[in-house]
Amino acid sequence: MEAVVLTIITASTPLLLAAIGELVVERSGVLNLGVEGMMVVGAVCAFAAAYSTGSPAVGILAGVTGGVFMAFLFAVMTQTFISNQVATGLALTLLGLGVSGLIGESFVGLPGVKLAQLYIPFLTDLPIVGKIIFGQDVLVYSSFILIFAVTYVLFKTRTGLIIRAVGGNHNSAHALGYNVVAVRYGTILFGGACAGLAGAYLSLAYTPQWVENMTAGRGWIALALVVFASWLPRRLLVGAYLFGMVWIMGLYVQALGLGIPSQLLSSLPYLVTIVALVIISGNRTLTKINSPAMIGQPFVPDR
């Protein structure tokens, strides 16, 4: 039981980390489809730095830097040069997969540095809950802190109000004197940092190694989670963990040898998560209020 819960946490954390960043980006009215690309660059930078220095902390920092760098490219293209966000995001993913392969070429086939897990004498040794609550690594705790911090900032602070205003109607926000482009630069870079963290989690904690394409589509799942969670952080938490749970249970049931087709079990996480999140976002008015109206639309300030 404990082992299964621990596995679920590992499977859900990268999704949660990447999705919370994208949520803030989309709240400000920007659609960045390059999550997968930023994540994979984060993964390779984290691995390379941690392997070269032996320090996972340096790895995490490098992962964040890698993600932010990719996000910066996206921000310059879409905010300064007003390129199409969908096309730029897709290009960012392709670029990320290619660049990460190039950076990582000499790191293939090397065992990495594993991120240490928390150990508090007595507390971590508690039966059942000990390891689950007091035995995780710093990135798992960060993912929860980020969810609560983002909820707080978005809905309880002036900064959050400005971000949401920019996402709701950038012309009005501009007319009120807010610097739409600057706000969006900020959220996009934050999104990149989170995607970088998610990548770092993959190559330092989930599977401490570097192989090309190791994100294997997790960036896209994170993107979908944001939409299905109707841009609410707490639903994101539910969605990511539901996805992780069904994902792991599918593998668990298979190993029991009950003869349920594996293809069905492999598709269940997607199905269950979509259905569940559609049901909880059944209140249309609430969904409408929460969806950023300006998403994907370019903003050109009139001077």
Place this chain on the structure above:
Amino acid sequence: MKIKLTAIAAAAVMAALSATSIQAAAKTKACWVYVGSVGDFGWTYEHNEGRKNAQKHFGDKVETKFVENVAEGADAERAIERFARSGCDIIFATSFGYMDPVMKVAKKFPKVKFEHATGYKTAKNVTTYNAKFHEGRFVAGKIAAKVSKSGVAGYIVSFPIPEVIAGINAFMLGAQSVNPDFKVKIVWVNSWFDPGKEADAAKVLVSQGADILLQHTDSAAPMQIAEQKGIHAIGQASDQSKFGPKAQLTAIVDNWTPYYIRRIQAVIDGTWKTQSSWDGMKEGTVSMAPFKNMPDDVAKMAADTVAGIKDGSIHPFTGPITKQDGTVVGEKGKPLDDGAILGMKWYVKGIDDKLSK
């Protein structure tokens, strides 16, 4: 000259290449089409090692080229045709799904030699080649049954195609020859390559009592889990001992180098002929990484089995074999024929998993 690009960019570059029509007169040009990236540390990685070694072996006499991440299907046809047009003398297409594209292009370019890995269609200028990986699985099964304390192995697999099923069966037959009650738990991850999912599957299997892990997927993630959990594992495609110095018992290693050198040499000599090559341990295409982390008598048994397979006295699929449904195949003392192994769609008795029809 190396081309290292993603599939999308590759098409553009290839167009440029064929436009300038590079025709090296004296050099033999060998070209590879890869389904994955050379950095996967698995299937494509080993093919690329084969290419590099062939290049080293021939030096200036041969020019090698490759394009990676070519999707199976229409993209593959374009990539293979570009190579054929740009003057490649021999083209190695290294994935099952390239079969029909290879046949199509081969018809248009009768002078170019085509080599298709793991397929079954041949033509005057199309040869197929594959390796008997199940020989390695059989040895792995014997070792697993000896080393395992719980009597349960966890097996992480990709897709239910004959090659994979034959691997599971060979493993089980090897294990049963040592311990008739040996159990194997199977998880299909429906992917050749997803390190995260492979790691998840490994953890789940360990939580259900497996103390030996093996896989027919491409990443070293399960080996790392085995190392963390303090159990044992069998490496896949490459020697993965770096990922599990205490965990790896051995690894089933692909080595395409001898085959590639032989076939390129045949092109140079003008002796290249169409064939269906299916090499195994005897020819060196399948080999076992050093036997480690096991008692000496087990290592000796494993080495003896390898020797037996090499000299032909041991065959993993020796009849009679009882299928999962109770029917019996094969004559006593005789191995199943190649066709039966290449088209295997049934489990042997003792496997609990069910194959979906």
